[in-house]
Amino acid sequence: MLLARVKGTVVSTHKTESMKGLKLLLLEKIDPVSLKGKGDYVVGIDSVGANAGEIVFFVTGSSARMTETTKGKPSDATIIAIVDAIEKDGAFTYQKSAAQE
DSSP: OEEEEEEEEEOOSSOOGGGTTOOEEEEEEEOTTTOOEEEEEEEEEESSOOOTTOEEEEEEGGGGGOSTTTTTSOOSEEEEEEOOEEEETTEEEEEHHHHTO
C-alpha cells in the first residue's frame, strides 16, 4: 500500500465500457512524516469515496483489481482507504480532524 494525497479528478468521456461510471482521481505520492508531495503522480480508481485534499492508501498491480469496484476492470491503481491518522515513533504526523480545521 502506498500513501498519497488526492490532488484532483481526471475526466475521460471516451473509455472502455467496463470503465464507465468509475471515478478517477489524480494522486500525488507523499512522504508520511513531512506530508510533502514527492512530485510522483498516478491516476487511481476511487473505490471509497475520497475527495480532493484527503490522504489515502492506494494499491497497484494485481491488488488494484481486488476490490468490489474494480473486479474485472483494467486498473493498475485503486484507492482502498481514506487515512484518519499517521503516527510515527509515538507522535502523530497527521490527523484528519486536525487537518480539516
